[in-house]
Amino acid sequence: GAVVSQHPSRVICKSGTSVKIECRSLDFQATTMFWYRQFPKQSLMLMATSNEGSKATYEQGVEKDKFLINHASLTLSTLTVTSAHPEDSSFYICSASTPGGDGYTFGSGTRLTVV
Amino acid sequence: GNSVTQMEGPVTLSEEAFLTINCTYTATGYPSLFWYVQYPGEGLQLLLKATKADDKGSNKGFEATYRKETTSFHLEKGSVQVSDSAVYFCALSRDSWGKLQFGAGTQVVVTP
Numbered sequence: 111g112a113v114v115s116q117h118p119s120r121v122i123c124k125s126g127t128s129v130k131i132e133c134r135s136l137d138f139q140a141t142t143m144f145w146y147r148q149f150p151k152q153s154l155m156l157m158a159t160s161n162e163g164s165k166a167t168y169e170q171g172v173e174k175d176k177f178l179i180n181h182a183s184l185t186l187s188t189l190t191v192t193s194a195h196p197e198d199s200s201f202y203i204c205s206a207s208t209p210g211g212d213g214y215t216f217g218s219g220t221r222l223t224v225v
Numbered sequence: 226g227n228s229v230t231q232m233e234g235p236v237t238l239s240e241e242a243f244l245t246i247n248c249t250y251t252a253t254g255y256p257s258l259f260w261y262v263q264y265p266g267e268g269l270q271l272l273l274k275a276t277k278a279d280d281k282g283s284n285k286g287f288e289a290t291y292r293k294e295t296t297s298f299h300l301e302k303g304s305v306q307v308s309d310s311a312v313y314f315c316a317l318s319r320d321s322w323g324k325l326q327f328g329a330g331t332q333v334v335v336t337p
Binding site: 116144151152154156159205213214215216217218219221 | 318
């Protein structure tokens with residue numbers, strides 16, 4: 111079946127630095143990928159929709175300049191958290207639309223801790 | 226706008242008990258409905274889905290039926306195992322490729 115690989119699974123960074131999270135579709139082409147953020151014991155909040163070759167569409171309230179999304183190829187989307195602060199600490203999950211109308215495949219998530 | 230409401234947890238059960246997690250939705254038209262499961266520290270896995278009214282999704286002993294008249298998609302399993310302990314999310318999408326709207330999630334704890 112369709113597989114989405116997300117890397118890294120855990121990252122700890124210092125305040126003020128930037129962190130890049132990668133999301134790859136391993137055995138299919140993903141023209142659309144989604145980035146979610148999940149706070150502890152809460153649901154997933156959609157941050158943005160990433161379309162290959164075009165600018166990402168951000169949800170209301172999500173800072174575009176802070177959460178940079180790049181979808182330069184049909185198998186890779188990246189989320190860069192710029193100038194990270196402790197409040198950016200969270201679990202970030204990507205997903206891709208699965209071909210054939212089966213829905214979505216999710217990555218395994220990235221636990222970001224900003225110290 | 227679209228929304229998904231699911232019962233609050235945690236739900237604590239003994240092994241082999243019957244599990245029901247209620248999910249209702251608000252949406253225009255005929256959305257697709259999903260149940261996802263998240264094990265600790267992991268991403269989400271699709272458990273089952275239904276794309277039209279009266280469809281029944283089933284997988285790993287779990288079932289849910291798309292009820293248009295009650296706008297519901299309740300998840301059921303007849304006999305739970307300890308390995309079913311996880312957080313379960315109900316979700317909807319306007320189509321198979323649109324963005325997902327998630328419920329708050331329901332934590333299920335199954336004890337031996």
